[in-house]
Amino acid sequence: MSVIYFDHSATTAMSPEAIQAYVETASAGPSNPSSLHSDGRAAKDRLSRARDVFAELLNCSSSEIVFTGSGTESDNTALFGAAYAQRKRGRTGIVTTAVEHHAVLNACRKLEDEGFTLKVLPVDEYGCVRLEDAKAAIDESTAVVSVMAGNNETGTLQPIAAIGDWARKHKACMHVDAVQAFGYLPFDLQKLPIDLLSLSAHKINGPQGVGLLYIRKGTPFLPRQFGGMQERSRRAGTENVAGISAFARAAEIACGQAQIRREHAESIRSAVLQELTDHIGPERFVVNGHPNDRLPHVLNVSFPGISSESMLMNLDLAGVAASGGSACNSGSLKPSHVLSAMNISPDRISSAVRFSFGLGNTREEAEKMAKIIATISARYA
Ligand SMILES: Cc1ncc(COP(=O)(O)O)c(C=O)c1O
Incomplete structure (x- = not known):
């Protein structure tokens, strides 16, 4: 049947093109982009090419792209990374919505356990946040605002640009979970007031276990995973080069189509x-x-x-x-x-x-x- x-x-399902990109990279030999020898340099080239693909698709700099292990990891890294850095500046407020994915909601609850003040915005009967509620919740104490672009259960879109403008006015970091919306909606990060953006490969015919976090240059951010200096010390751990190559190919196709x-x-x-x-x-x-x-x-x-x-x-x-x-x-x-x-x-x-x-x-x-x-x-x- x-x-x-x-x-x-x-x-x-992974697309044939993403599978091909994966297989090509995985069969190219040992590929640790941090190694100085020729195999390592070849891996670093592949990683750079993938980063450039995303920089072009998102209209940002490749140095603002951090590869992660999932959409969940991107959300967690964004929230903890920005919240901890903002706390050092005396900001301890977190604002999110009642309809976020658990990758965001549970990370926010953990931050609340750690002493941050959490405000969860209500939604209307369509699952949409009211701008007035967001405006009332964001103030000079807000560290991070996290609002998803499109909901994974209902598809409802949130007014992320208007909320981001307000967050920016108050010097709060604006995080957007675009895991479901990417590949359907354009994200021009030169124009959108977004400081942190999460994506996941397996929602757009790429592989599972690969994510991306955009961190705008100058955004307060402290890493939460410690080890090597990969991803400019923002996310330690050897990159999944084959998975990332496949993600970039899948993203080119999804955005192109x-x-x-x-x-x-x-x-x-x-x-x-x-x-x-x-x-x-x-x-x-x-x-x-x-x-x-x-x-x-x-x-x-x-x-x-x-x-x-x-x-x-x-x-x-x-x-x-x-x-x-x-x-x-x-x-x-x-x-x-x-x-x-x-x-x-x-x-x-x-x-x-x-x-x-x-x-x-x-x-x-x-x-x-x-x-x-x-x-x-x-x-x-
Ligand atoms: C809106 C949203 N955010 C985050 C995630 C988590 O992504 P991942 O499965 O890559 O961890 C999902 C997955 O369903 C999602 O729909």
Whole structure:
């Protein structure tokens, strides 16, 4: 049975081009970029080329790029790195939102345990932060503001530019988790008021276990991993050169095809909604998240009366891969913190399913899934 993969926000398959870049680098011989001999220099060249790719895509300097081991590590490194440095300047406030990924939320809670003051901004019914709330929370004591670009469960976009402007006014560091948005939305770091930006390779058809943290020149930052002087002493540890080469190739393709990716995801999303309307009727499902200000590839739908777990299990049996909230939470019965923060009804929260799309998906898959959902819904009617 071929699987309909509607779970691209959890992870994506590596593209042939990324695999080729990985294999080419991994089979080139020993490659420690810190070694002074010819193999080491060749590895350093590959690493520099990858760094230059990102510098061009993000419109920043290559010296501002730090490679890490995941999106989670990038988020943690950004938050602890900036918070510790800002504390030395007397700033101990952390501002974030209730709908961040746990990589941010749990890092912020750890900082709170360590004595930082944490303010978690509420969101509206669409999962969007109100600018007035952000403005009221950020002041001269704020060390770091961390707001995601696009949400991994609902796709809702946050007003990061406006919040970043306000953070800058108050000399707070602005961190943006762009793990889900990168490859769909442009990030021009000459224009955007962002000091720290997190990316992850496996969401854009690159390998797992590779991330990137952009640190704007001059941003207060103290490393939190100690060892060698890799990544200009901002992240010790021998770089994953093959993984980074593959990430750079995947990023070139994703950003080069951003418009096609957006249009395609949007068309599959619309097809799923149309097919659901045709097959189960508009009264049997509700879309969660912002109707317009959202990522194109994420669709969060509640099927009131059918629990997320039942729907996901039945979909899986029928060959459809989807997710209930973030992948890290799937398998657990805990209600999504993102949907809970949106103050929607408990029935909507407990029956939510996230579908997330990629270039390989087709309209036929959308239709097939709607028919499968019609069969499942009939069992629970
Ligand atoms: C918004 C967001 N941030 C961070 C992460 C963590 O990235 P990684 O899986 O590379 O650790 C994810 C992964 O789902 C995510 O969606």
